[in-house]
Amino acid sequence: MTTLVRLCAERDIRVVSVWGNEIDRVGEAEALNALREHGITVSGYNRIVPFTPGYLEQARFELERAARFGADHVFLFTGGLAQGDRDLGMARRRVEDEMGHLLEIAKPLGMKLAIEPLHPMLTGDRTVVASVSHANDLCETLGPGIGIVIDVYHVWWDERLESEIHRAGSAGRLLGFHVNDWLLPTKHLLTDRGMMGDGIIDLAAIDRLMREAGFEGPVKVELFSRDWWERDPAEVLDVALSRCEQIFGGTQRAGTDTQS
């Protein structure tokens, strides 16, 4: 993580998202120092673990640590269906209740919760929130303190995308914007995301939707790609920045993810 922070600073990337497991690897003090030293601020903190019994204590720890890192928001991942469970409607109702409990912990800490809808191919094992629409519904029910991060990979296919981004923007709940690309063919459900421009997502169009909806934050690169993980991190950052400049017109809005 400290290397990535340095590489980012060298490229004038001033905002990152951080992962708890990456912080654990170097220790909290060193991670905080590296960020401070390079003048880098934290946007999203990953993450509140899936909602399994006893997770609330762990969630409190993550929220408190996110506050120490000055994060803007903390990602929550609901998890998919429990072993042997097929009742998706019930799982979704449970998730709503659990988000309510998390809000009670997050609010006194001044931490926002972020729902990131994931692609429907991940509904069974990663999160039961599969659309921006569903995330908007949850936020409306739960009230202030919880918002949405849009990752193009998960939502680009949705015919409701324009109206739901607009709906989220109007309510002031757009917390983040992650970019990458959908490759053809896609060889793996989790680790075959593409570099921006190598796939079929109309990234410039979705960026416009986000800006029109009032989102003013950075574009965050999040690749999850076995291919790109194998390359030199500096090279990956340089390619990502150059693509961001081509597609989004300028690097001043770029950020990155310590585990991207």
Next chain:
Amino acid sequence: MTTLVRLCAERDIRVVSVWGNEIDRVGEAEALNALREHGITVSGYNRIVPFTPGYLEQARFELERAARFGADHVFLFTGGLAQGDRDLGMARRRVEDEMGHLLEIAKPLGMKLAIEPLHPMLTGDRTVVASVSHANDLCETLGPGIGIVIDVYHVWWDERLESEIHRAGSAGRLLGFHVNDWLLPTKHLLTDRGMMGDGIIDLAAIDRLMREAGFEGPVKVELFSRDWWERDPAEVLDVALSRCEQIFGGTQRAGTDTQS
């Protein structure tokens, strides 16, 4: 195909869907004879090819052949985005226009067109219709002569499923019901579907939705699985029938797909 027809007849499966390429392999006369001999009727005919230039003549051929086979409906597959195209909204508007052209050919032949929404992980390369909701919108715009086939694999994740099946049923446009299962983990985007009961889809619940929406047709098994393709077809049918009986309560509603 003739073997499968015989195996179905032996198991009292009286409805199948057929594929043009399977018919080509044995010849149209022999395929028709096999069906007649065993008293088996054709539900869906696969398929109208993706909407690429010049496809309308091929579509006319498929529709006429489907009529000769006494099919109830013909599947249309829109294809995904054209090479180099990223404008999904425009692709979807084009698809609506093309469906209108196809309807003009299909109606005089007494053939219904069937839209089968496919999973959003297939939007880029298979079909741009990724939800029952979108399919319902298309049908409403296009008017009579076009309906929807629900394949659980593609739509089970959708939080709108209940209301959209109900909407399709109220309009009398539910043409078919395909079953299989979503495996955890899923190893391939196209060929890793599960046998009913081996995955996480609440098949009994979706079957209830279909019946409540007025659908009275057969449950059709469609597996697309490298694993099951390698097994003895008779064994696959027997397992499928036994699972259908357990989950849907009786085999009298079962059908199959010659390429399943």
